[in-house]
Amino acid sequence: MQTDRSFEGRSLEDKIMTKSHKKAEASAQQQSETPQPSVAFAAPVTRGLMAHHLTLYLVGGQRFTLDEVTQSAAMPQNVAAFIRAWRQNLDVWHSPGNDPHFGVRVADVSLYEYRVEQIGLKRKA
Numbered sequence: 001m002q003t004d005r006s007f008e009g010r011s012l013e014d015k016i017m018t019k020s021h022k023k024a025e026a027s028a029q030q031q032s033e034t035p036q037p038s039v040a041f042a043a044p045v046t047r048g049l050m051a052h053h054l055t056l057y058l059v060g061g062q063r064f065t066l067d068e069v070t071q072s073a074a075m076p077q078n079v080a081a082f083i084r085a086w087r088q089n090l091d092v093w094h095s096p097g098n099d100p101h102f103g104v105r106v107a108d109v110s111l112y113e114y115r116v117e118q119i120g121l122k123r124k125a
Contacts, residue, residue, distance in 0.1 A: 049119040054079050056104055057111040064104045066096060073116055086112060 050073050056064040068076050082094045085106045095103025 051117050051119050052076055052079060053115045054082065055113040056109045058104065058108050059110050069119065079114060082106065083112070083114070
């Protein structure tokens with residue numbers, strides 16, 4: 001049986017990394033040779049009032065909604081903290097402002113939905 005001598009004495013992780021690195025280099029060379037068309041994307045709106053909606057769907061079928069209005073499109077800290085706890089499957093109580101009477105147990109959340117939208121001013125007719 002013939003073996004590749006360049007991999008002798010290396011761990012399996014090194015072998016995998018070396019092979020994937022060679023593939024990445026080859027694809028990068030191919031991409032650099034072909035001209036890329038320039039595409040202009042619209043910049044996200046970051047000015048004005050932004051509404052952040054976090055809807056939590058609980059195991060029992062209930063829904064729990066947190067709405068927050070800020071001046072930026074960046075995710076609020078309490079939303080980021082909830083998502084981090086939910087992804088780590090932590091059994092903790094999440095409530096905005098650390099209110100012991102208003103909140104939700106993170107382990108009871110089966111699905112969440114996060115949306116951001118700009119609040120528009122209504123025009124008078």
